[in-house]
Amino acid sequence: xxxxxxxxxxxxxxxxxxxxxxxxxxxxxxxxxxxxxxxxxxxxxxxxxxxxxxxxxxxxxxxxxxxxxxxxxxxxxxxxxxxxxxxxxxxxxxxxxxxxxxxxxxxxxxxxxxxxxxxxxxxxxxxxxxxxxxxxxxxxxxxxxxxxxxxxxxxxxxxxxxxxxxxxxxxxxxxxxxxxxxxxxxxxxxxxxxxxxxxxxxxxxxxxxxxxxxxxxxxxxxxxxxxxxxxxxxxxxxxxxxxxxxxxxxxxxxxxxxxxxxxxxxxxxxxxxxxxxxxxxxxxxxxxxxxxxxxxxxxxxxxxxxxxxxxxxxxxxxxxxxxxxxxxxxxxxxxxxxxxxxxxxxxxxxxxxxxxxxxxxxxxxxxxxxxxxxxxxxxxxxxxxxxxxxxxxxxxxxxxxxxxxxxxxxxxxxxxxxxxxxxxxxxxxxxxxxxxxxxxx
Numbered sequence: 001x002x003x004x005x006x007x008x009x010x011x012x013x014x015x016x017x018x019x020x021x022x023x024x025x026x027x028x029x030x031x032x033x034x035x036x037x038x039x040x041x042x043x044x045x046x047x048x049x050x051x052x053x054x055x056x057x058x059x060x061x062x063x064x065x066x067x068x069x070x071x072x073x074x075x076x077x078x079x080x081x082x083x084x085x086x087x088x089x090x091x092x093x094x095x096x097x098x099x100x101x102x103x104x105x106x107x108x109x110x111x112x113x114x115x116x117x118x119x120x121x122x123x124x125x126x127x128x129x130x131x132x133x134x135x136x137x138x139x140x141x142x143x144x145x146x147x148x149x150x151x152x153x154x155x156x157x158x159x160x161x162x163x164x165x166x167x168x169x170x171x172x173x174x175x176x177x178x179x180x181x182x183x184x185x186x187x188x189x190x191x192x193x194x195x196x197x198x199x200x201x202x203x204x205x206x207x208x209x210x211x212x213x214x215x216x217x218x219x220x221x222x223x224x225x226x227x228x229x230x231x232x233x234x235x236x237x238x239x240x241x242x243x244x245x246x247x248x249x250x251x252x253x254x255x256x257x258x259x260x261x262x263x264x265x266x267x268x269x270x271x272x273x274x275x276x277x278x279x280x281x282x283x284x285x286x287x288x289x290x291x292x293x294x295x296x297x298x299x300x301x302x303x304x305x306x307x308x309x310x311x312x313x314x315x316x317x318x319x320x321x322x323x324x325x326x327x328x329x330x331x332x333x334x335x336x337x338x339x340x341x342x343x344x345x346x347x348x349x350x351x352x353x354x355x356x357x358x359x360x361x362x363x364x365x366x367x368x369x370x371x372x373x374x375x376x377x378x379x380x381x382x383x384x385x386x387x388x389x390x391x392x393x394x395x396x397x398x399x400x401x402x403x404x405x406x407x408x409x410x411x412x413x414x415x416x417x418x419x420x421x422x423x424x425x426x427x428x429x430x431x432x433x434x435x436x437x438x439x440x441x
Contacts (some may be wrong), residue, residue: 001034002200004150007038023095023140025141026142027283030145030197050094052093053094061100088113094119094121105118105138121281123229147349147432148431152183155204174418180427191345213325238270239278241263243278249307287306288302290358313348338386353432353434358372369383375438378407385412417430
């Protein structure tokens with residue numbers, strides 16, 4: 001059983017005196033069900049209903065949403081069900097296939113006898129509808145594929161070792177050669193494997209990449225199948241077209257996503273809602289270009305100028321041709337995609353750390369920055385260097401008075417920890433610590 005950060009969250013949720021029903025949402029195949037089922041071992045009784053596989057349970061709410069009525073209907077369908085007040089977990093899985101389930105959450109909260117967890121794919125859940133019927137009576141948790149720290153746990157790194165890594169980051173102490181090399185090796189593996197639990201488990205079991213590419217490509221096919229199932233009123237072909245073209249744009253110099261280049265004659269008005277649907281489904285990360293380089297981040301960006309990244313860099317690797325994927329596994333011939341891979345994985349790590357994604361590129365392309373984050377008072381440019389080169393844009397943003405919200409910057413590269421008085425240099429693999437570092441430094 002892979003250790004996940006949601007494990008601690010679920011334990012803390014269970015120990016709350018006045019807990020709300022919990023909805024765990026996220027992309028498919030990221031480990032939601034597995035984590036909940038493992039957590040359920042803390043209860044004397046588990047009532048688990050999967051609305052995608054057990055369609056006969058969809059009508060348990062047809063007679064009303066009172067808890068007693070729902071329990072009665074479940075018991076009629078499964079006469080082995082045991083409901084013990086205070087000791088039973090009711091787990092409604094794949095709720096995107098039974099949205100009526102959300103309406104019952106208020107009743108379960110007011111009744112208070114049973115803990116309730118719902119889970120579902122972001123592709124299929126209409127959260128606007130859920131919000132309208134359960135506002136104030138549910139708690140949301142968005143789950144992602146495994147982050148780098150979880151990958152390190154899977155690799156056998158101890159929490160004490162990872163904490164020591166952070167202490168060196170905080171004190172700006174360079175890592176020893178063995179320490180640096182081992183974490184960099186793990187990071188390169190993570191970049192290829194990604195964080196989908198089944199893929200990670202296969203990699204750990206085999207101690208190599210054997211079988212991982214096949215699993216990743218099956219996940220991509222499953223996602224495309226789900227797009228055709230859950231896209232609703234949107235043009236499914238257009239959604240698939242955008243999703244499949246992301247690697248093409250990431251291979252370009254500026255990586256900007258342009259609808260006009262998705263297909264011949266494509267127009268923005270024909271693709272309204274498509275990118276947003278993919279983003280809301282949790283399978284891509286959208287990074288917006290800032291109009292002006294100043295705070296607040298969410299008040300100074302252009303919603304029509306953006307880059308798109310895969311939410312899992314392992315899936316980006318799997319979307320390439322066989323030869324390119326094999327080269328990446330052997331750490332050779334990065335070529336065009338080296339910059340794309342590092343940008344994609346840093347973006348993914350930032351999102352998993354709780355950040356929204358923003359970048360900057362002026363009209364003449366003389367000033368550009370990969371990402372921006374912030375601490376309490378300061379706007380912080382983050383440059384991702386696939387190759388160890390000049391940092392002209394980073395230096396300019398820090399030095400020029402017109403960028404008054406910027407006091408210092410961060411450079412992520414295949415370099416050790418350092419600080420030159422203007423910006424911090426961190427190895428890529430420390431990105432998952434960035435939010436904690438900025439809060440505590």
